[in-house]
Amino acid sequence: MAFEPLLFELEQRRAKALAMGGPDKLAKRRAQGVLNARERVEYLLDAGSFVESGQLATSYRPEMMDRSPADGKVAGFGAIDQRPVAVVSNDFTTLGATSSVVNGKKIRHVRNVATSSGMPLILLGESAGARMPDRMGAAGRAILGQDPQEYLRDRRTPWISALLGSCYGSSTWYACLSDFVVMRKGATMAVASSKVTALAIKQAVDPEELGGWKLHTAVTGLVDVAVDTDEQALDTVKRFLAYLPSHNGEAPPLAPVPDGSDEPIKDILQVVPESRSAVYDAREVVSRVVDRDSTFEMKPRFGKSILTALTRIDGRTVGILANNPMFKGGSIDVDACAKATSFLVLCDSFNIPIVFLVDQPGFLIGMEGEKRGAPGRIMNWMNALSLVTMPRVAITLRKNFGQAYLNMGGGRNSDEAAAWPSADFGFMDPATGVNVLHGLRREDDPARFAELMEEIARDSAPWPLAGLYESQAVIDPRETRDYLKSILRIHSRRPTGGVGGHRLQYWPTSY
Amino acid sequence: MPTVEVPSPITGTVWKIVVSVGDRVAEDQPLVIVESMKMEIPIPAPEGGIVDAIKVAEGDTISEGDVVLLLRTD
Numbered sequence: 332m333a334f335e336p337l338l339f340e341l342e343q344r345r346a347k348a349l350a351m352g353g354p355d356k357l358a359k360r361r362a363q364g365v366l367n368a369r370e371r372v373e374y375l376l377d378a379g380s381f382v383e384s385g386q387l388a389t390s391y392r393p394e395m396m397d398r399s400p401a402d403g404k405v406a407g408f409g410a411i412d413q414r415p416v417a418v419v420s421n422d423f424t425t426l427g428a429t430s431s432v433v434n435g436k437k438i439r440h441v442r443n444v445a446t447s448s449g450m451p452l453i454l455l456g457e458s459a460g461a462r463m464p465d466r467m468g469a470a471g472r473a474i475l476g477q478d479p480q481e482y483l484r485d486r487r488t489p490w491i492s493a494l495l496g497s498c499y500g501s502s503t504w505y506a507c508l509s510d511f512v513v514m515r516k517g518a519t520m521a522v523a524s525s526k527v528t529a530l531a532i533k534q535a536v537d538p539e540e541l542g543g544w545k546l547h548t549a550v551t552g553l554v555d556v557a558v559d560t561d562e563q564a565l566d567t568v569k570r571f572l573a574y575l576p577s578h579n580g581e582a583p584p585l586a587p588v589p590d591g592s593d594e595p596i597k598d599i600l601q602v603v604p605e606s607r608s609a610v611y612d613a614r615e616v617v618s619r620v621v622d623r624d625s626t627f628e629m630k631p632r633f634g635k636s637i638l639t640a641l642t643r644i645d646g647r648t649v650g651i652l653a654n655n656p657m658f659k660g661g662s663i664d665v666d667a668c669a670k671a672t673s674f675l676v677l678c679d680s681f682n683i684p685i686v687f688l689v690d691q692p693g694f695l696i697g698m699e700g701e702k703r704g705a706p707g708r709i710m711n712w713m714n715a716l717s718l719v720t721m722p723r724v725a726i727t728l729r730k731n732f733g734q735a736y737l738n739m740g741g742g743r744n745s746d747e748a749a750a751w752p753s754a755d756f757g758f759m760d761p762a763t764g765v766n767v768l769h770g771l772r773r774e775d776d777p778a779r780f781a782e783l784m785e786e787i788a789r790d791s792a793p794w795p796l797a798g799l800y801e802s803q804a805v806i807d808p809r810e811t812r813d814y815l816k817s818i819l820r821i822h823s824r825r826p827t828g829g830v831g832g833h834r835l836q837y838w839p840t841s842y
Numbered sequence: 843m844p845t846v847e848v849p850s851p852i853t854g855t856v857w858k859i860v861v862s863v864g865d866r867v868a869e870d871q872p873l874v875i876v877e878s879m880k881m882e883i884p885i886p887a888p889e890g891g892i893v894d895a896i897k898v899a900e901g902d903t904i905s906e907g908d909v910v911l912l913l914r915t916d
Contacts, residue, residue: 608881659851660881692879697906
């Protein structure tokens with residue numbers, strides 16, 4: 332039958348593609364405890380769900396066609412927990428998964444289908460950057476930039492990046508554009524490799540210092556979370572995805588409420604100190620308010636005076652933005668501003684309501700912040716907050732001072748505001764207030780000073796604010812979980828099925 | 843094991859030093875408590891390690907960025 336030799340050839344070519352960079356290179360990776368491109372796809376996706384796109388693609392250069400299985404990037408479509416997704420997995424054993432014409436077309440196609448078909452796009456990064464000699468010279472220029480939307484982030488479906496090795500070029504660019512980035516410790520991400528950088532600046536460069544996990548999780552904030560293994564990274568990708576809808580036209584999926592979720596809130600009064608001067612870890616409050624074990628922290632090592640987490644309340648995804656007094660007394664610095672802004676963009680873009688848990692003494696004042704443009708960051712945050720169309724609920728736990736009162740959902744910047752009886756809506760600390768307003772120092776007239784402090788404290792208590800209907804409720808801290816359950820149900824946006832207006836979908840990905 | 847400087851994140855007064863040289867500490871564990879903005883604010887360990895040297899004393903006035911402690915990290 333004439334088909335036989337053709338089918339045999341097909342089998343040969345498929346086998347060659349599946350062999351990637353060859354048994355030696357694959358064995359080396361296995362010995363290092365690192366998965367290869369296809370193993371990663373296998374681990375990530377539901378068994379048997381992978382439909383590869385372009386398995387038989389190769390380099391366009393004749394001399395390279397035989398040595399470039401799948402042109403170095405394994406791409407296609409599959410499912411995670413039965414939800415359709417698109418995936419691009421870099422094959423480092425094939426020419427370092429460097430970028431060139433054909434694999435560029437592949438990424439473009441998979442990315443466009445992910446958008447038009449409403450699927451999350453998952454990028455498994457490990458790439459050595461641009462391919463040489465393809466990208467050299469004027470001819471090299473001509474193959475670049477053929478897709479004017481290559482680096483456009485329109486947040487129509489979630490993009491998630493896992494950095495699983497040396498990441499230069501496309502792995503890095505897509506990570507910067509992604510909604511969530513997880514990095515395996517030991518992997519690196521930078522504009523250029525430490526070798527190239529060392530050549531350019533003529534001094535030794537430590538790759539970890541240039542682009543390791545500590546830099547990116549704590550200093551740049553470009554990476555959300557760092558883990559120890561490929562498998563943990565892929566598990567984290569799946570965990571993040573479970574909080575989000577598949578595309579921005581639907582509400583996030585519901586999850587069952589674990590037993591005992593209503594219990595932890597009962598001891599909340601033991602966790603928040605009565606003394607104004609004492610601090611606590613906001614995680615202790617968040618974990619008591621949300622469904623059991625449902626807290627997924629974003630950027631835990633960055634901008635720590637604010638905690639941002641995807642959580643669930645009554646099975647529904649909720650974004651929580653909480654000041655954390657444990658760090659800098661909860662005062663809000665430049666990094667925390669960026670972290671808060673990017674979280675608002677994520678939640679609003681994917682139809683997730685936002686809850687502010689407020690306990691902050693104001694923006695952090697100082698030289699460091701000013702050098703980094705603190706006022707600009709504060710305004711970025713206000714600008715983004717003004718564009719949010721998903722429900723916003725603000726609960727003031729203790730302090731809520733200054734301009735930051737607005738950034739944390741004050742006034743018309745939230746849809747519902749509530750307060751604990753311990754709430755303090757001052758503009759500044761009462762003692763400083765007496766100084767500034769009455770020109771009086773404590774040592775000059777201690778009795779009068781105490782009287783004036785009392786007055787200021789009285790005016791800052793939650794009762795006058797509730798009296799003016801600026802906050803719609805004052806609640807017992809132990810009622811916080813029930814309050815949120817009810818209020819979020821009330822603000823369900825039924826006419827649109829829980830879908831927001833997406834005015835932040837084009838917001839920049841870094842700032 | 844590289845030694846890192848732990849700077850104060852805020853301007854204030856050193857209120858309490860809660861570790862000693864040689865102590866092993868975990869990431870985020872409080873090292874020094876600073877009084878600022880009428881609050882007792884802990885300076886947390888940036889990562890796990892061993893306290894190598896303490897550069898301040900209780901009562902010292904410190905500025906944002908002043909090194910309070912040296913940590914030999916893992």
